[in-house]
Amino acid sequence: MTPSITDSAVKAAIAAVVSESASADEKIQMLIEIAQGFQKKPKTAQDLRNAVSLYYQAYQMCGEEFPLLKARAQVGMSGTLQAIPDVSTQLLIQAKVGYEEALPTLQRLASPSEVAEAQMNFGLVLQSLVPYNLARITDSIQAYHEALRVFIWQDYPQEYAILYNNIAIAYLSMPLASEREYLRQGLAVQSFETALKHINLIEHPREYAMLQNNLGNALQYLVSSHPVENNLRAIVAYDEALKVRNSKDTPLEYANTISNKANALFNLPDDPENPENGNLKNLLQARAYYQQALEIFTKHQQMEQAEIVAKALQDVQLEIGHRA
CATH class of the missing domain: 1.25.40 (Serine Threonine Protein Phosphatase 5, Tetratricopeptide repeat)
Structure with missing residues (x-):
């Protein structure tokens, strides 16, 4: 990947680093630190792309002279590519390749926690590629278990x-056979x-x-x-x-959990010892949860979740109508 450096902030950062009377490895480290700033607190997707550009500039400056810094730049670039909203499979593949190239060097030269963090993120990018048949889920699980050693x-x-x-x-x-x-x-x-x-x-x-x-x-x-x-x-x-989780401090997480709980209540008899008595009470509670979740998802413009909950709300209304 050869990112184009177009953003003025990135150009200014690179120019400032180049003009510094510092050693080559210090300049590379500066670029990585600036990139991390863009990566950790991005305000827009462009900030993430800026980080990729800076990591790539650092990567190019390393050559073969600074292998650990080169690996860190690769890992930083891969992690940033993963974080770009609506990331394409092409970018995920580039992230995967970056981890694969960097991990052997990290394993030789970096701290165990730095290696484990890279393995954890490598597992995540593999997991993201599985639905496209571009990675194996077993490799993802293996990467996670490697990280768990640390x-x-x-x-x-x-x-x-x-x-x-x-x-x-x-x-x-x-993907396992139905009997498994x-x-x-x-x-x-x-x-x-x-x-x-x-x-x-x-x-x-x-x-x-x-x-x-x-x-x-x-x-x-x-x-x-x-x-x-x-x-x-x-x-x-x-x-x-x-x-x-509550509606004030963590509204989306709260809405997610109450809609999940509503799904369970939908299929749960009011009295498990006497299921023949039905579940009108649980259906009414499920409806209340769905209504609250729908309101939260709509307010926060989470339209996909809102549509799912709206459909579930229709279903529970029908069931309540049948019980009434």
Whole structure:
């Protein structure tokens, strides 16, 4: 990839670095740091493209003389390419190649945590390419497990939670024959539960809520001869997530969880011991959740989610009408 450097801010940054009376490796480091500034707090997609341009300039300046800086520039460029909104498969492939080229050098010269971060992001780009048949999900899972050798829960709880969350989602996306469907779903549930042994509500609330919400989803759609029991477990998981997520501080996450909980309530009898009595109470609660979620998604212009919830709301209205 040869990014065109057109933005005036990027040109100015490069000119300033070039004019500095600094050594070559110091100038490369300056470019990488400026690129990281664009990457970490982008205001627009152009900021991300600016970061790519700066990383590429640093990469070119490295030649063969500064292998570690060259690898860092490649990893920075790959991570930025992943973050570009509506990223194309072409950019994802470029990101994948960047990680593949940089990782051997990082493994020789960088710290374990730097290598693990690159492996985690490499796993993510592989996972993003799987739907296009441009990567294997097993390779993505392997990259995540490599990162987990370093990102243990005691020292890196956030990364640990994200990795297990990604592993679980990867299992759920694995193409297995229908008779083995239960296996991948079971592995996903197991991954969420493994992470939740160490990620707790008090110390890591955001990660805790993410894992509980996604555990609820996995349980709700788990192929099993005990669907009611699984839905009850899913409700418990969603309620745990809702101890963190609320309409004021995390409206979109909250809307996501209450719509997921509504899906579970839709199929849950009011009295699991006497399912023949129906589920009008749960349907009414589901309707209230759908209405609230629809309002939030619409307010925040999340139209795809709003359409899904609107359809679910129509379905629950019909069911309530049949019960009335």
